[in-house]
Amino acid sequence: MSFNISFPDTTFENKQRSIEEFFEISLELRRDIIKSLFLAKSGHSGGSLGTADIFAVLFFGGFLNYDPKNWKNPNRDRFILSVGHIAPILYATLARAGFFHPSELATLRKLGSRLQGHPGLDANLPGIETSSGSLGQGVSIAVGMALSQKYLDKTDNFTFTMTGDGELEEGSVWEAAMAASNYKLSNFCWIVDNNDCQIDGRVTDVMNIYPLQEKFEAFGFDVVTIDGHNYSEIISAFTKFKNNSKNSEKPTCIIAKTYMGRGISFMEDKYSWHGVPPNEEQAIKALEELDKLDAELKKSNKLN
Amino acid sequence: MKYKSYGKIPTRKGFGEGLVELGEQNPNIVVLGGDITSSVLTSFFRDKFPDRFFSIGIAEQNATTIAVGLALSGKIPFFSSYSAFSAFRNADQLRISVAYNNANVKIGGGHSGVTVGPDGATHQSLEEVAFLRTLPNMTLIVPADYNETKKATIASGNMFGPTFIRFGRSAGESFTTPESEFIIGKANQLTDGNDVAIFACGTLVWEALLAAEELEKQKGIKARVINLHTIKPIDYEAIVNAAKECGAIVTAEEHQIHGGMGSAVAEVVVKNYPVPMEFIGIQDRFGLSGEPEELMQYFNLNHQTIFASALRAIERRDKGFDKIRKVIDFNK
Numbered sequence: 001m002s003f004n005i006s007f008p009d010t011t012f013e014n015k016q017r018s019i020e021e022f023f024e025i026s027l028e029l030r031r032d033i034i035k036s037l038f039l040a041k042s043g044h045s046g047g048s049l050g051t052a053d054i055f056a057v058l059f060f061g062g063f064l065n066y067d068p069k070n071w072k073n074p075n076r077d078r079f080i081l082s083v084g085h086i087a088p089i090l091y092a093t094l095a096r097a098g099f100f101h102p103s104e105l106a107t108l109r110k111l112g113s114r115l116q117g118h119p120g121l122d123a124n125l126p127g128i129e130t131s132s133g134s135l136g137q138g139v140s141i142a143v144g145m146a147l148s149q150k151y152l153d154k155t156d157n158f159t160f161t162m163t164g165d166g167e168l169e170e171g172s173v174w175e176a177a178m179a180a181s182n183y184k185l186s187n188f189c190w191i192v193d194n195n196d197c198q199i200d201g202r203v204t205d206v207m208n209i210y211p212l213q214e215k216f217e218a219f220g221f222d223v224v225t226i227d228g229h230n231y232s233e234i235i236s237a238f239t240k241f242k243n244n245s246k247n248s249e250k251p252t253c254i255i256a257k258t259y260m261g262r263g264i265s266f267m268e269d270k271y272s273w274h275g276v277p278p279n280e281e282q283a284i285k286a287l288e289e290l291d292k293l294d295a296e297l298k299k300s301n302k303l304n
Numbered sequence: 305m306k307y308k309s310y311g312k313i314p315t316r317k318g319f320g321e322g323l324v325e326l327g328e329q330n331p332n333i334v335v336l337g338g339d340i341t342s343s344v345l346t347s348f349f350r351d352k353f354p355d356r357f358f359s360i361g362i363a364e365q366n367a368t369t370i371a372v373g374l375a376l377s378g379k380i381p382f383f384s385s386y387s388a389f390s391a392f393r394n395a396d397q398l399r400i401s402v403a404y405n406n407a408n409v410k411i412g413g414g415h416s417g418v419t420v421g422p423d424g425a426t427h428q429s430l431e432e433v434a435f436l437r438t439l440p441n442m443t444l445i446v447p448a449d450y451n452e453t454k455k456a457t458i459a460s461g462n463m464f465g466p467t468f469i470r471f472g473r474s475a476g477e478s479f480t481t482p483e484s485e486f487i488i489g490k491a492n493q494l495t496d497g498n499d500v501a502i503f504a505c506g507t508l509v510w511e512a513l514l515a516a517e518e519l520e521k522q523k524g525i526k527a528r529v530i531n532l533h534t535i536k537p538i539d540y541e542a543i544v545n546a547a548k549e550c551g552a553i554v555t556a557e558e559h560q561i562h563g564g565m566g567s568a569v570a571e572v573v574v575k576n577y578p579v580p581m582e583f584i585g586i587q588d589r590f591g592l593s594g595e596p597e598e599l600m601q602y603f604n605l606n607h608q609t610i611f612a613s614a615l616r617a618i619e620r621r622d623k624g625f626d627k628i629r630k631v632i633d634f635n636k
Contacts, residue, residue, distance in 0.1 A: 074378065121405045130376055134400045140366045141401060144373015144381075147358065152334065152379060172397075175366035183358070 003280055005035050007095075007102040012060045014097065020301055022231045025096070026056040027294050030263045032092035032105050034286045037277035040109040043117065046260035046273040047086040047164060050195050050228070054162075054256055055093045057234040058191075063242070064160065068098040071126050077157050078145045080129055082138025083164040083193060084118040085275070091115050091125075099127035136170030139163050139190065143176050146188040146251075158245065162191040166198030169207045174219070181220025184249040189241045190221070192253065193228070195260040197271035212255050221253040228256030264289055305517045307494065309510070312475035313450035316414050319471055320345025322457025323382060327353045333461055334374055336360050336367045338385040343473075344414035346384050368394040368402060368411070375407040380461055384412030386420075387470055391432035402466045403439040410460050415473040417558035418586070418603055419507060419596040428591035434563025436468050437536045443467040443488060444536040446557070446565065448509035449478045452533060455486040463488060470506065472558075474596040477510040489534045491542035497526030500614045501546035501553045505532050505565050508556035508584070508605060515610035527614060535565050540576075543569055547577040552617035554582045556610050558600075561585035580620035582613035 012025050029052045037043045058064050058079070065077040081090050088108060095102040100114070107113035114125040118133030129145075132138040142161035149157045163173060180188050192212065200206045209215075216223045222244050226233040234256070241252040260274065261267025264286045267278075278286055326333045327349055337359040341347040350357040360367040364385055371381040384390060390413050391398070402409045418428050436444045443465055447453040453471045460467040485492065494509070495516050504512035509531045516527040528550055530542055546553060553573060555566030566583040573579060586603055600606055 130372065131400060131404045134396050136365075137369050137372075137397055137401045140369030140397075141373040141376065143366075144370035144375075145377050146373075147370065148374050148377035148379055151358075152356070152374075153377065172363070172365040172369070175361075175363040176369075179360060179363070179366055179370065 003284060005039060005106065007032065007035065007105050009102055010096065011098045012096050014060055014064070014066070015062050017061055019231045020297060022053070022056045022061065023297055025060050026052045027290050028096060029056060029089060029092045031287060031290050032095065032102070033088045034278055034283055034290070036088055036091065036105040036108040038280065038283035039106050041277060043088055043109060043277050044085045044275050045267060045277055046197060046271070047083065047193060047195065048089040049264060049267065050258040050260045050262045051086060051089050051162065051193050052263065053229045053231065054191060054234055055089050057231060057238065058160065059093050059097055061235060061238070063238040065157065066097070068126065071099060074153070075155055075157060078129055078142065078159040080138045080142040080145070080159065080161040081119060081132055082142065082161050083135065083167055084132035084138065087115070087117070087119050090119065094125070094127040100125065135164070135167040136172045139173050140176040143180050143185065143188065146180070146185040147183055150185060150187050158187050158189060160189045160191065162193060164198070165192055165194045165196060165203050165209060166206065168192070168209045177216065177219040177221070180251040185251045186245045186248055188251040190251065190253045192255045193258055194255050195258045197260045197269070197274060199271070199274050201271055216253040216255070220250055222248055222250045223253045223255060225255040225257065228258035229262055263293070305513065307479045307513050309477040309479050311478055313478045314473060314475045315447060315450055315453040315471035316345050316473060318447070318450040318453030319384065319412050319414065319457050319469065320348040322454040323349040324352050326458055326461040327356065330380065330461065332378065332380045334358070334379045334381045336371055336381055336383040338362065338364055338367050338383065338390070340385060344384040344412060346382070364389045364393040365397050368397040368409070371409045372401040372405060372407045375409045376405070380408055380410065382410040382412060384414055386427055386429065387413030387416035387432050388427050388429035391429060391436060391468065395435060399439060403441045406441045407466060408464050409466050411468045413468060413470040416470045417472055417507065418591045418599040418605070419472045419474045419476070419558065421474060421596040421599065422593050424593040425590040430560050430586050430591060432470065433535055433559050433565060434567070437568055441466055442536060443534070444470070445488065445534050446470045446505040447533050448506060448531050449476055449480055451478060451480045451482055451484070452486060456533065459486060459488050472507060476507050479510060479513070486533070489537045489539060491539040492531040492533065493528060493542065494531055495527060495529040497528040498549050499525045499527060500618050501528045501530060501550040502556065502610060502614060503530050503532045503543070503546070503553065503565065503569050504556040505535065507558050507600070511605070511607040512556055512610055514607035515614065518607065518611050519614055523615070525614065525618070532565060532569070535568050538568050538572060540572055543572040544576045547573050547579045551579050552621040553579055554584065554610060554613045554617050556584040556605070558605055559585050561587060580617050582617045584609055584613055
């Protein structure tokens, strides 16, 4: 069987968009994830696919202020991927935003690549704000950045961070939560990828972290729980955060209910896909499924 | 003796004062508190620059990583706690977020070693040098007294890169002056001599000077005392020269002998010019409650031990090692 992988050089602008456009973008991100993980022969499919819809809205819906041509601009918003192992979705997003050429996605996890298995600052990949991978640390780094924006630089910028839900078992994330509300970091938005899966099984079975909404509220957050695959809900959650940042002294927590492996029928909601890549047969099938979704979308758009 | 004590001043005071001086020079200096600000004297900075001081509470992991966030935003954050907690509770944060990121974060490890005294073993950190010197990008300084701690603090704020400064609680003899040279990475040779080299850091530098004085007085031995305040990056030249010119080395530190400054010296010696070495430090055990000076005696961290070890190193060189050296000419 011959199977040629290529990465089209499509990029997307960061602006207000329709639901259909976000769907289109998320399909491209999911294709990139499947292709890069297949080529890498290792890596984390589940969480990467499961968060693609959130990344599509955050990076391409006008919510995160960045400039790929001058990405170190001090007045940028920050996005810190605390859950470092889902780096493939971050890399795909940065490539599609124009931080680097999408063809580089083919180098994921290879010797000499800027796309390290977990984000590495020393690899000098544009758009990577920090190394992450030891769970729980990125969120505290993000608190430090938000603190700097609000009290030292006194800018209107925002800091976003994403943690997993299993990651909340790390005690230091609650130190970060305490500090974020103690310092009234209303410019700070914490997204929890709540797919209820971790390597050993359901989060509930490994270590019960629930109830989440109440926990974050008790820690002093404005909390909004959403369907992490529903673009309207994602959009309104980020809009609410932006409004809160002006009117509230509380940091925001978005608990996004997601399905690991979303978009690929045989991966969806299966924790066995946490840390494995698709093999050739699975990659072909996955890409066919994504193409089919794409065709359906285009068809329905024409009908509209 | 060429050096005299100007009295006993706690090294942590040097840290606290150094921060204030840095704060005056550079608006990007920021300090994070870990509840014990009046112990490690970051309180001096807090009182002077309240807008650049953030209390993080008893949360060393969070404080270390918040410091990284500040550093990645162009600030120069200092965080200090007892060395037992600012080097170990946050060890993973130091490895991944500070060192791997090469973040410009400065950590003060106060109250290190047995001289914390009555608090006992839990608070007497004796292992952090072994850990910290294995971290790529990390600079590690163990200053000898009050003035040197102040200089090290200021120098670390003026250089880029992750830095750990290890200092103590109790008042030690202060013998360096505000004028004496301090350059990160450059060892200070305090006495001239070619009979034996004594590398010391922290509280043991003063003891090494006392030992050198006695060696000359009692035995006519001229010891070369070297203050190895920077353990990483290590001063290769000072060590190799000492090995070649003295042929016998003693190391002395308030730390486990395993993996500490002595081990760092040995790594350079063994590779470049092997000579007999004696290691003074804590012998693979935990600390105890007691008064600082009692504990230094109890654990043989004193000039008498350095004196005896110097004689032993010289004897090994003259009687044993030299015979081997004649068979295998290391110079060829």
